[in-house]
Amino acid sequence: MTDPHIGQEHISKSYDAELARLIEEILRMGKIAADQLASASEAVEERNSELAARVVERDGTLDAIEHDVSHDVLRLLALRQPIARDLREVLAALRIAADIERIGDYAANVAKRGIALNQAAPVPSAAALPRLAQVAGEMLEDVLTAYRNRDSAAAHEVWERDEQLDTLYTALFRELLTYMMEDPRNITPCAHLLFMAKNIERIGDHATNIAENVYFLVHGETLVEARRKGDLTSAMTKP
Amino acid sequence: MTDPHIGQEHISKSYDAELARLIEEILRMGKIAADQLASASEAVEERNSELAARVVERDGTLDAIEHDVSHDVLRLLALRQPIARDLREVLAALRIAADIERIGDYAANVAKRGIALNQAAPVPSAAALPRLAQVAGEMLEDVLTAYRNRDSAAAHEVWERDEQLDTLYTALFRELLTYMMEDPRNITPCAHLLFMAKNIERIGDHATNIAENVYFLVHGETLVEARRKGDLTSAMTKP
Known part of the structure; x- marks a missing residue:
């Protein structure tokens, strides 16, 4: 190489391009996961088992992209050996892809259970589920935008919103136990x-x-703050 | 540096020592998680709320070690820039630590719900839970040994055993629905x-x-094989 400086710049540009491509892949995964959640919710609301089956089927797409992303991350780490902010970019990509893949799994499981649900008479409280899905879906879309824009304030706002979702979930949990007690046919x-x-x-x-x-x-x-996170129903002794 | 070769060897030895320390930390995490699961199970079996409370309290220890491990992995990646097998070691460490941390969360949640359970009359089917915990605990211990020994055959054997756990879980799920139907007091x-x-x-x-x-x-x-993984109860339409 006659001018090592030009070579270095070339590597650096190529690295940026690879990273940009990786981030685009992750945002694409995020969009699919958000669509999967919205479709699963719609399938439950409208008792549409065909739509639910499509959600279950499409889950493989997310798994496949996540697999490719992990592979790309390994390649980037091995060939480019990034440090500092670049290294954080790559590790964040790896973790965010894994989180999106899990979100897809959960959406697919909602759809799968929706199919089972449609084989019994409608349960009134099923209507509360789409509301829960809407809040979670908005959190997902907003955090993906925050990721795209590198907007930590917007990310922090999503992080705080999880408490609202936990509260809604707890109310629904109690409601469901009450329906089970009213009529044993509601139990399954x-x-x-x-x-x-x-x-x-x-x-x-x-x-x-x-x-x-x-x-x-x-x-x-x-981001460390002493907010109690997660399932508030674990300590519940009555509905 | 007078002899760059000696310098290189020094770095390499130091890298091996750091990696070995990282793996030891992860195995220590694994041991704590296995203890947490065994204690949570014992707390349910013996309706021992004090033991359950200790499990919930100790969960922070695993979170703290996982945080340190992630930090060490970042440091190793940035300073040592490992490639090939060394890079796989470091990434596997990162992922395995995250899995163990989640296992600890689940064990703590079992303990937390155990405390709620002890405030009601005993439910007969609670006895089946420790059996499930025992199978999962053996899987965890065996996969940690496989990790320590770099034994992929032993790892594969644990991987296959997950099907037995899914079958036991499905049977318990059905049993629990039946109890709920028999007596509304069993529902919560x-x-x-x-x-x-x-x-x-x-x-x-x-x-x-x-x-x-x-x-x-x-x-x-x-490891790709077309075994159906996970929760067989999602498609269940009756107990």
Whole structure:
């Protein structure tokens, strides 16, 4: 190489291009996951088992992209050996892709249980599930925008919103137990709904994880605050 | 530096020492997680709320070690810029630590729900939970040994065993729905038991993830086999 400086610049440009491509792939994964959640919710609301089956089927797409992203991350780490902010970019990409893949799994499980649900008579409280899914879906979309824009304030806002989702989930959980007590025929469908609600609550946790990764990416330090996170129903002794 | 070769060897030895320390930390995390699961199970079996409270309290220890491990991995990647097998070691460490941290979360959630359970009359099917926890605990211990020994055959064996855990979980799920139908007073405690059983089934999934990482670490390729994984109850229409 006659001019090593030009060579270096070439490598650096190529690195930036690879990183940009990686981030685009992750945002594409995020869009698919958000669509999957919206479709799963719609399938439950409208008792549409065909739509639910399409959601279950499409879950493989997300797994495949996540696999490719992990592979690309390994390649980037091995060939480019990034440090500091670049290294954080790559590790955040790896973690965010894993979170999105899990969100897709949860959306697919909501759809799968929706199919089982449609084989029984409608349960009134099923209507509360789409509301929960809407809040979780907005968290996901907003945290993906925060990731795209490297906006740690927006990420922090999503992170705080998880508490609202937990509160909605807790109310639905109590409601479902009440329906089970009213009529034993509600028990199997409401058990599905308990897990569907839990899946959506977990989607919120993963959106929160993504928010933490965006924060870490921007600031190089962890978002630590003493907010109690997660499932408030664990300590519940009556509905 | 007078002899660059000696300098290189020094760096390499120091890298090996750092990696060995990292792996020891992860095995220590694994041991704590296995203890947490065993104690949570014992707390449920013996209706011992004090023991359960200790499990919930100790969960912070695992979170703290996982945080340190992530930090060490970043440091190793940035300073040592490992490639090939060394890079796989470091990435496997990162992922395995995250899986163990999640296993700890699930064990703590089992304990937390155990405390709620002890405030109601005993439910007969609670006895099936420790059996489930035992199978998951053995999977965890065996996959940690496979990780320590870089034994991909042993890891594969754990990976296959997850199917047994799924079958046990499905049987318990059905049993719990039946109890709920028999007596509405069983509904709240059995809803906790449904989630406790689900937590343990998820611990099996994370042990399976660790097995996949051990396989990847040793072979540099993914363990892909078309075994249906996970929760068989999602499609259940009656108990």
